[in-house]
Amino acid sequence: MLARPEVAPAAEPVEEVRLGRRRLRAGALLDLVGRVREAGIALALALLVLVVAVQEPRFVEPDNLEEILLSVSILAIVAVGQTLVVLTRNVDLSVGSNVGLVAFVCADTLKGSPGTSVALIVLMGVLIGAGLGVVNGLLVTVGRVPAIVATLGTLYIFRGLDFTIAEGQQVNAADVPDAYLSLATGHVLGIPTLILFAAAVVVVASFALRRLRSGRELYAIGSNPEAARLVGVPSGRLVFAAFVLCGALCGLAGVLWGARFATVDARAATGFELAVVAAVVVGGVNIFGGSGTAIGATLGAILLGTIENALSILKLNPFWLQAIQGAVIIAAVTLDALITRRLQRALRRARRRRT
């Protein structure tokens, strides 16, 4: 297994400038991609859009671009939550069950009492999601259960609860007030609300991860748990918080899921966890923690959504869709590993020359 190298020290390339311009130019792009992981994904995304747009101009019409963003908004929200957890060298496999459970409970509540205000429903969904996150967080931090095992367990338990509550029922669009549906289908200033929700989550999370002390500490925990503990980072509390926040974002995603798809049963969002982890990984978040960004995870989600959209617009055989998505995941991590390896080698060379 390969761990990503620790942060590239910013001071070193200065020496390289003096050593030779050629090397610098060749290394510049690599360096950019290395330091700004998102650049690589954005590049891949741009290439994809370009290639498809040449074949089928309809692809880049505003309507279709909006459709792509709509289709990945919920995925992006959960991917940001997952990023918080993955940064700490943990993982949350229960996100799909969390989203499904919240989606059903919210839609079902509105079916029972259509008068409930939408704001209250959003609050309820987020709180339920956060509550499920509390369970995961406690199991991992207090119970010392490895995250992958704990959340695999709660994946089953939350889904089972969903089925117990649903009792085979289904909530349809006609059962819920329009105000709820417009959470996902409405527009503010001409922009679909669903996209605004996702954008808000991404912006806030990016800011917190970059600027807040606890945000930086999440990276510290992930890149070296032992060292983080030694310098006094409250690891347990932060890992717990990451799970709770991830749960809360799943809750928000659940509320929106119900509003977007309108028809909800206990099976909603089954298997969603795989798409979420895929988006996070394609977005350059290291599965072993310590590096990655919310923007990256979002770009990962957008890339996967764009591929899906491109395949349908190019009228390619839909049977190929899943195979291609799988291939993209593998290509993304392979490229990432190769770049990392070259960077490491370049760094080592630079260091050796200096001494």
Add this chain to the structure above:
Amino acid sequence: MKLRWSVLLQWEALLVALLVATFVIGSSVAEAFLTGENLSLASADLMEKAIMALGLTLVILAGEIDLSVASVLGLSSAIVGATVDAGVPLSLAIGIALLAGALAGLFNGLLVAKLGLPSLVVTLGTLALYRGLAFVVLGDRAVSEFPQGFTDFGFNNVPGTLIPWPAILFAILALATFLVLHRSWIGREVYAIGNNEEAARFSGIDVDRVKVGLFVASGTLAAVAGVVFTARFASARPDNGLGFELDVISAVLLGGVSIFGGRGTLVGVVLALFLIGALRNVLALEDVAAEKQSIAIGTLLIVSVIATNALRGVQERAARRRSAPSPADQPT
């Protein structure tokens, strides 16, 4: 020297106790539970997951994971269906399916061992890739015309007994896996890698080759499971076994195998498989839906880890007390 009670505290012993408890409680709440017919059907239902669990146990013991097993099952089933449908003789069709499984495992293994990619990510990718290939191979068709002998193998018991044929196949494969894991140098290398990959490398173990081998074994066994699944349901569909990977991983972990590798036994995994099967069967006889049964499985999985953590604490404390005068004797 081991004390008697420390043997009793081993996870496998607890699994046996849980299994016995499930049988006792099961037979008292559901009359139909402890009948030969029911047990025969229930164990037949377990066989695909059980066969996949054998390979996955090896992979997890070496500190890796294979999420793609259920997709390989689907791919293998799709290949058997498509080739038989195209008039290929059955034995050749099965051979092609098993070869595809081995190649799928080889691809996983090479990406993990040679490129150093995390297996969680690689096999998440191939989970989608292999399932996608299953759809490419078969489309959305379902093939249900198979030679009589093939479906007989899936449906029937060994004449004169209540043992389903697939169970015999599983027993043979389990025995072979047991011998490899617990009675051969390969097994010792697997444990060594799982405990400390770096140390294993320095002690001369060809870690990469072992890992590739384990993934190939996992892929091949998943393909075998695909053939068994196809025979038991007389149906080849690309979505066969969708989502099975999580069930199989749960069984392996419940069997006491550490997700970090290096610890656990095949006996534990087989016991856990039967425990899950018995539990689900009792609940199903009591009209509990499959998804609600999952609450019990999920809880058991989490409790098992908390329990083993606690157990290990007790054992280590006891070991420290016992060997306090000579620390070198401490069991590792």
